[in-house]
Amino acid sequence: MTTETICMRGITKVFATDEMETHALRGIDLDIFAGDFVSICGPSGCGKSTLLSLLGLLDMPSAGSYQIEGHEVSGLSLSEAAYIRNEKIGFIFQSFNLIDELTVFDNIALPLRYRRHALPKAELQERVMACLKTVDMTHRASHRPNQLSGGQQQRIAIARALVGSPALLLVDEPTGNLDSKNGDAVMDMLCELNNNGTTLCMVTHDPRYADMAKQKLHLLDGRILDAESTPDTQSEIRLQQVAVQ
Numbered sequence: 001m002t003t004e005t006i007c008m009r010g011i012t013k014v015f016a017t018d019e020m021e022t023h024a025l026r027g028i029d030l031d032i033f034a035g036d037f038v039s040i041c042g043p044s045g046c047g048k049s050t051l052l053s054l055l056g057l058l059d060m061p062s063a064g065s066y067q068i069e070g071h072e073v074s075g076l077s078l079s080e081a082a083y084i085r086n087e088k089i090g091f092i093f094q095s096f097n098l099i100d101e102l103t104v105f106d107n108i109a110l111p112l113r114y115r116r117h118a119l120p121k122a123e124l125q126e127r128v129m130a131c132l133k134t135v136d137m138t139h140r141a142s143h144r145p146n147q148l149s150g151g152q153q154q155r156i157a158i159a160r161a162l163v164g165s166p167a168l169l170l171v172d173e174p175t176g177n178l179d180s181k182n183g184d185a186v187m188d189m190l191c192e193l194n195n196n197g198t199t200l201c202m203v204t205h206d207p208r209y210a211d212m213a214k215q216k217l218h219l220l221d222g223r224i225l226d227a228e229s230t231p232d233t234q235s236e237i238r239l240q241q242v243a244v245q
């Protein structure tokens with residue numbers, strides 16, 4: 001049976017400034033299942049990054065219900081949210097957000113060092129090196145991010161997102177700052193992670209990459225326009241219907 005990792009119902013987000021209110025999200029219903037690959041597309045300003053930051057508990061909705069693995073998380077305090085984020089969620093941003101003062105190794109180790117329960121040094125070492133291996137960057141462990149190419153920095157950012165074994169990997173324009181060759185390599189890596197069971201939710205402007213997802217969402221003006229399923233998912237549903245008949 002499929003486990004539901006994410007369940008959002010009627011999620012809204014209003015940003016209020018002195019002059020105006022912006023309704024960034026206007027009633028989002030979204031289910032993401034374990035092992036899913038969701039892509040989110042839509043024009044600039046339609047609410048994609050806002051949705052991703054709510055999914056990642058970087059911000060709280062104005063209204064609506066948000067459950068992660070059956071637990072309501074929409075009303076959590078900042079510190080409770082940070083705890084869950086650190087345990088369950090990995091982020092990959094468009095601009096890699098690596099810290100140039102730290103080595104590649106220490107950048108990847110950072111999320112583990114922020115955990116409430118410190119890992120023994122040997123285990124931390126093992127996990128960081130395993131993630132570096134996944135992205136084929138073990139030979140750069142003691143470099144600084146600013147000594148790496150853009151594609152390599154993005155691979156380090158992927159390793160950092162993976163080190164905590166997140167239930168959900170949130171990705172905002174992972175290829176936005178890369179040329180097409182490096183972009184394709186990063187997408188191959190994300191698809192492989194998904195094939196190995198990681199749940200992915202990715203914002204992208206690139207229709208080729210959006211099409212790789214199992215669940216494709218189109219946002220417009222804070223609403224989900226339509227939810228398409230890839231032929232694979234549709235044929236699965238048809239097979240299930242045939243089996244029931």
Ligand SMILES: Nc1ncnc2c1ncn2[C@@H]1O[C@H](COP(=O)(O)OP(=O)(O)OP(=O)(O)O)[C@@H](O)[C@H]1O
Nearest residue numbers: 015016017022024043044045046047048049050051
């Ligand atoms: N902190 C904020 N305060 C006020 N308004 C905000 C804030 N963050 C986002 N908005 C507004 O909410 C709307 C949605 O923004 P969001 O960043 O989610 O768009 P987006 O779809 O990610 O766009 P892009 O493709 O350009 O990254 C926009 O109108 C934006 O101006």
Ligand SMILES: [Mg+2]
Nearest residue numbers: 048049050172
């Ligand atoms: Mg954005």
